[in-house]
Amino acid sequence: MRIDIVTLFPRMLEGPLGESILGRARARGLVQIRVHDLREHAEGRHRVTDEPPFGGGGGMILKPEPLAAAVDALRTSGSSSAPRARVILLGPAGRRFTQAEARELARESHLVLVCGRYEGVDERVSETVADEELSIGDYVLTGGEPAALVVADAVTRLLPGVLGDESAPTNDSFARGLLEHPQYTRPEVFRGASVPEVLRSGDHGRIARWRQLMSLWRTWQRRPDLLETADLAPEEQKWLDGFRQGRTASDFVD
Ligand code: ADE
Numbered sequence: 001m002r003i004d005i006v007t008l009f010p011r012m013l014e015g016p017l018g019e020s021i022l023g024r025a026r027a028r029g030l031v032q033i034r035v036h037d038l039r040e041h042a043e044g045r046h047r048v049t050d051e052p053p054f055g056g057g058g059g060m061i062l063k064p065e066p067l068a069a070a071v072d073a074l075r076t077s078g079s080s081s082a083p084r085a086r087v088i089l090l091g092p093a094g095r096r097f098t099q100a101e102a103r104e105l106a107r108e109s110h111l112v113l114v115c116g117r118y119e120g121v122d123e124r125v126s127e128t129v130a131d132e133e134l135s136i137g138d139y140v141l142t143g144g145e146p147a148a149l150v151v152a153d154a155v156t157r158l159l160p161g162v163l164g165d166e167s168a169p170t171n172d173s174f175a176r177g178l179l180e181h182p183q184y185t186r187p188e189v190f191r192g193a194s195v196p197e198v199l200r201s202g203d204h205g206r207i208a209r210w211r212q213l214m215s216l217w218r219t220w221q222r223r224p225d226l227l228e229t230a231d232l233a234p235e236e237q238k239w240l241d242g243f244r245q246g247r248t249a250s251d252f253v254d
Contacts, residue, residue, distance in 0.1 A: 002031075002109065003032070003111045004033075006074070007037070007145055008115070009143065012146075017152070031159055036070055041073065042066040061122055067121070070114075071114065083108075086112070086132075090136070090144030090147040096134075097147075097150070105151070117143045118141065177230035177231060178219045179218045180215060182218070212235075213249055216243075220240065227240065
């Protein structure tokens with residue numbers, strides 16, 4: 001997988017992309033991530049990348065030509081037989097980026113992530129340059145750079161070999177449309193709060209059932225919207241019916 005990121009602020013990305021799991025995945029050649037300075041594709045002595053909006057109003061709008069030139073250069077830099085890159089503009093007016101979307105993007109071989117600035121990007125970038133526009137959530141950032149990092153991170157961790165077997169993404173939050181169960185490590189008692197007895201019991205069947213129950217309970221408490229589309233086993237459906245009648249997770253712990 002190759003990921004190219006186009007931005008006016010390359011240094012906002014280079015540090016984070018060199019660290020931790022992403023940094024290791026890049027060093028091991030599991031993913032190629034490159035950051036490109038938009039200004040290098042701007043014309044003229046002043047390399048202007050933004051202008052005031054037609055129709056008035058505040059702020060500056062990113063011009064279409066430098067963005068188009070940057071993306072065109074990346075599209076044609078691979079061999080002619082290389083699959084077409086999928087070009088994604090990051091902006092608050094995009095479709096919502098989700099785990100399902102991350103899974104879909106992880107199947108691509110080449111992504112180009114284009115960072116917008118918060119005042120806006122000329123609409124013709126969406127119309128003629130990008131394949132789609134994605135937002136990472138219902139809030140406004142100063143620019144698309146943190147969003148591009150989020151997308152690159154969420155996609156890279158799904159690529160084969162990036163996570164060790166033990167932390168395989170199959171039991172993550174959202175893998176089945178539910179939040180993940182709580183996790184504990186040593187010490188057994190911290191500030192008066194104990195690790196649940198079941199996790200210290202060594203009974204793998206009980207532990208698995210408790211985790212399933214707590215995953216459902218947490219989702220019910222924090223993100224009930226996810227339950228509308230979650231794929232529930234018969235016992236989970238029974239627990240959920242119980243929660244709806246006012247019962248709590250502890251009513252079902254054995
Ligand atoms: N740029 C500004 N806000 C954003 C958001 N919520 N998602 C993606 N890009 C953005």
